[in-house]
Amino acid sequence: MKRKQTEFLLASGRKVFDLDHRKKLNFALKQADAAYKKGKQQFSDLETTKKIAKNIKWQAIENLHTYLEAFETNFNRNGGRVIWAEDTQQALDAILNVCRKNEAKSIVKSKSIVTEEIHLNQFLTKHHIEILETDLGEYIQQLDGEAPYHIVAPSLHKSKEDVAQLFHEKLNVPPDLSPEELTLVARNILRKKYAAAEIGITGINFILADIGGIAITENEGNAWLSASAPKIHIAITGIEKILPSVHDLNLFWPLLATHGSGQRTTVYNSIYTGPKKQDETDGPEEMYVILLDNRRSHLLADPAARESLYCIRCGACLNVCPVYKNIGGHTYGTTYSGPIGAVISPYLNDAAEYQHLSFASSLCGACTEVCPVHINLHNLLLNNRRNAVEQNLISASEQIGWKIWKKINQHRLLMNWPGGATKTFLVGKLFRQHWGIRRILPEFTHKTFNQFTKNKPDSK
Numbered sequence: 001m002k003r004k005q006t007e008f009l010l011a012s013g014r015k016v017f018d019l020d021h022r023k024k025l026n027f028a029l030k031q032a033d034a035a036y037k038k039g040k041q042q043f044s045d046l047e048t049t050k051k052i053a054k055n056i057k058w059q060a061i062e063n064l065h066t067y068l069e070a071f072e073t074n075f076n077r078n079g080g081r082v083i084w085a086e087d088t089q090q091a092l093d094a095i096l097n098v099c100r101k102n103e104a105k106s107i108v109k110s111k112s113i114v115t116e117e118i119h120l121n122q123f124l125t126k127h128h129i130e131i132l133e134t135d136l137g138e139y140i141q142q143l144d145g146e147a148p149y150h151i152v153a154p155s156l157h158k159s160k161e162d163v164a165q166l167f168h169e170k171l172n173v174p175p176d177l178s179p180e181e182l183t184l185v186a187r188n189i190l191r192k193k194y195a196a197a198e199i200g201i202t203g204i205n206f207i208l209a210d211i212g213g214i215a216i217t218e219n220e221g222n223a224w225l226s227a228s229a230p231k232i233h234i235a236i237t238g239i240e241k242i243l244p245s246v247h248d249l250n251l252f253w254p255l256l257a258t259h260g261s262g263q264r265t266t267v268y269n270s271i272y273t274g275p276k277k278q279d280e281t282d283g284p285e286e287m288y289v290i291l292l293d294n295r296r297s298h299l300l301a302d303p304a305a306r307e308s309l310y311c312i313r314c315g316a317c318l319n320v321c322p323v324y325k326n327i328g329g330h331t332y333g334t335t336y337s338g339p340i341g342a343v344i345s346p347y348l349n350d351a352a353e354y355q356h357l358s359f360a361s362s363l364c365g366a367c368t369e370v371c372p373v374h375i376n377l378h379n380l381l382l383n384n385r386r387n388a389v390e391q392n393l394i395s396a397s398e399q400i401g402w403k404i405w406k407k408i409n410q411h412r413l414l415m416n417w418p419g420g421a422t423k424t425f426l427v428g429k430l431f432r433q434h435w436g437i438r439r440i441l442p443e444f445t446h447k448t449f450n451q452f453t454k455n456k457p458d459s460k
């Protein structure tokens, strides 16, 4: 068994029996569910809306190169600069170059899952550049030295008491502050940092090809400040975030808000089309957009998996997934967790190390049902399982087990082989390790197949 798979199984076993974790996760996900149910009432016909959204993303991804090049041309015309990054290292080098050119020592950053993917914070810290998370959830996680737990709600697994205790330990404030007081503590610290930072880094929710702009949606105003207070703005995203036109936001902004946080629209919705112009007083003097591939082209190249690039990172599939609900976000050991993480992680990383995630699913289809762009997630999980089998990535014992199973089922004589205890023992030996030690495996009857089926009322 591969290292990541072993770690995943061990961590899952621990988490499902951690009652405190379960209580906090259930509480947070129940709230998310209630908000989503209320928020989706704004759509008179949600299913049709999703189909339209999927069609727009289909058009965007099928013509990805055309739209990305259009974005580059238009953004450059606006005075910005596009940087193409094939992989993590190129993206990190590009950011470091901008920092060095401007002798930057301090950076403020708003929520960006792509910067988690490339481990930007660790990289810049190693180069003695301070980088501070400004999204409150991300700030909490950074204080705690933990990766985000959820792609939309980074500290979803922490109660308000946990956060109060963390602030007490790390920031030396009283241990019993209310959420409002904790927010004010963070606010006072962050405000000073915005004023001092030379560079602001943000993620991007949508790349807008026709106007050469980027759209960022948020609730705290921290992305807005990160993008406009420092004199340099670097925005980074995966190439799949493309939309053909700014007009598509009419559909995608409310869809993302409702599926991400149950809102009709998020509080701050901004479009940036480049650095400030000569006659403008606000905004950065330089603006860069980094377009990251990082093996997304592997997804693009596979027609069966391509539609996973339609994802708008709303996090809804995580919230409804029975596996995520039990094991939580960190257990996956990936930047992207939940159903979408299980689908794309084998493509974005070494498939052999991450294929097991596609087996951690009941295939109930709740993820597919909730997805705002109708990504066929549970079919894509099956697709990954097929790839794993075809590429010989599943354990040798399970492969042997299925070969024996097939052989037996092809020969009536072998099906009539008696010995229930031996069969039960063999199935346990061959499958238990891969299927998990807590799974109750079937017990075989001592009867032969003929004897067993003969007395069945529905056997012919």
Ligand code: SF4
Residues within 6 Å of the ligand: 259, 310, 311, 312, 313, 314, 315, 316, 317, 318, 340, 367, 370, 371, 372, 373, 374, 375, 377
């Ligand atoms: S796959 Fe769908 S539901 Fe899951 S995060 Fe992406 S857009 Fe949201």
